[in-house]
Amino acid sequence: MANGQQIIEQFESFAPKKFAFEGDPIGLQIGTLNKEVKRVLVTLDVLESVVDEAIEKNIDLIIAHHPPIFSKLAKVTDQSAAGRIVMKCIRHDIAVYAAHTNLDVAEGGVNDLMATALGLTDTSVLAPSFENTVYKLVVFVPESAAEQVAEALGRAGAGHIGAYSDCQFHSTGIGQFKPTADANPYRGKPGQVERVTEVRIETIVTELNQKQVIRAMKKAHPYEEVAYDLLRQEIAAPSLGLGRIGYLEEAIPLKAFAEHVRTAFAVENLRFVGDENRMVRKIAVLGGDGNKYVSTAAFAGADVLVTGDLYFHVAHDAMALGLAVVDPGHHVESVMKQGVVDLLTERFDKQNIKGVELFVSVTNTNPFQFL
Known part of the structure; x- marks a missing residue:
C-alpha cells in the first residue's frame, strides 16, 4: 500500500x-x-x-x-x-x-521521450535551464559495515559518471571518538576514547540526488552519528533544460523525415517548413509550443526543429535562418x-x-x- x-x-x-x-x-x-x-x-x-x-x-x-x-x-x-x-x-x-515544465526538463521526461520516439542518438540538451551541480560525498564507515553502506549509496544513485555506475574510492584508516554520557554508541563506552578501523568511502552525487543518497546512507550506516562531508566540485556539471538535439542514423530528405515524424507520433496530419528534398540528419525536438526556440535550434546547428503550434511569421523566421521545421501539433506530448x-x-x-x-x-x- x-x-x-x-x-x-x-x-x-x-x-x-x-x-x-x-x-x-x-x-x-x-x-x-x-x-x-x-x-x-x-x-x-x-x-x-x-x-x-x-x-x-x-x-x-x-x-x-x-x-x-x-x-x-x-x-x-x-x-x-x-x-x-x-x-x-x-x-x-x-x-x-x-x-509541466519540470517534466519537460527532466531526464526521461517529455523531450527525451520525443527524441526516443524519433530514434535520435547522441542527444544533448537544446536549451539549458538547470545546472545539476556535482558534489563529492565522503563518509567514514566501520569496516564491518562498509559493504552494506557502499551498496546503499549505489542503489540510491551515487557514483554515476558517464556510462558507469557505483563509482567509489575506498581507503582504510583509524577513526577515533569518545561517546558522551548521553550517547548510545554502536561501538565503545561513554567517557572512553574508542579507536576503530574504518573505511573512507568517496563517491559522486549531484544537486538532484544528494538528499536521497544521504538519506539512504544514514539508514544503512550503523553509527548513531554519521561522519560525512559533502564537497562541491568545480568540474563541469551536467545541464538539464528544454528540448533535445541529436542525430538520425543517416541523412534523409526532409519530406521523408516529416513522414517519419507523422508515423512516430501517430498523427493524422502535420505541417512542415523547408525544401522537401533537402537532406537532414541533425534534429532538434521541443515538446509543446517551441516558437521561442527557433533561433536556439538554428544556432545549435539543427537541420530541423520538431515542435508544435508554429506561428506564421516564426515560420518565415525559420526559413530565413535556413532551419526546417516540422509541426506535428502540441498533442504529441x-x-x-x-x-x-x-x-x-x-x-x-x-x-x-x-x-x-x-x-x-x-x-x-x-x-x-x-x-
Whole structure:
C-alpha cells in the first residue's frame, strides 16, 4: 500500500519541482495527497472527459502534464468546465497533481521521450535551464559495515559518471571518538576514547540526488552519528533544460523525415517548413509550443526543429535562418503518458511499493480534427 505523498515523492525523484520555470503552476492542484492511493491515472490534459474516465476507473490520483488550473479561478461552480472538473474531483476524492515544465526538463521526461520516439542518438540538451551541480560525498564507515553502506549509496544513485555506475574510492584508516554520557554508541563506552578501523568511502552525487543518497546512507550506516562531508566540485556539471538535439542514423530528405515524424507520433496530419528534398540528419525536438526556440535550434546547428503550434511569421523566421521545421501539433506530448507509467513502475519496483495500479488515460484530449 502507498499514500499519495509516497507516490509523488517517487515521481519527483525524476521530475523535481526545482526544474520548473518560474510562475509555472505545478504540484498538487486539487484534493489531498494525505490518503491511501491504489489507482493512478496518467494523462496529458485534465478535461472533464478525463475526470469522467477517472471516476469510471475508481482513480484516487491523476498525474497530468498540463495543469488544469493555469490561472486563478474567480469562482468554482457547475457553470464552467473548470468548476465542474474541480467539483467532480472533490466529490469523488480524486487528487490532481500537475508536472509541466519540470517534466519537460527532466531526464526521461517529455523531450527525451520525443527524441526516443524519433530514434535520435547522441542527444544533448537544446536549451539549458538547470545546472545539476556535482558534489563529492565522503563518509567514514566501520569496516564491518562498509559493504552494506557502499551498496546503499549505489542503489540510491551515487557514483554515476558517464556510462558507469557505483563509482567509489575506498581507503582504510583509524577513526577515533569518545561517546558522551548521553550517547548510545554502536561501538565503545561513554567517557572512553574508542579507536576503530574504518573505511573512507568517496563517491559522486549531484544537486538532484544528494538528499536521497544521504538519506539512504544514514539508514544503512550503523553509527548513531554519521561522519560525512559533502564537497562541491568545480568540474563541469551536467545541464538539464528544454528540448533535445541529436542525430538520425543517416541523412534523409526532409519530406521523408516529416513522414517519419507523422508515423512516430501517430498523427493524422502535420505541417512542415523547408525544401522537401533537402537532406537532414541533425534534429532538434521541443515538446509543446517551441516558437521561442527557433533561433536556439538554428544556432545549435539543427537541420530541423520538431515542435508544435508554429506561428506564421516564426515560420518565415525559420526559413530565413535556413532551419526546417516540422509541426506535428502540441498533442504529441502525450508520449509522456506511457513514459511516466514506465518510470513510476521502475521506481515502485526498486522501492518495493506494492498495491498501486498505474493507468494510461485513453481519453483523446486533442482538440483538433482534420478534413
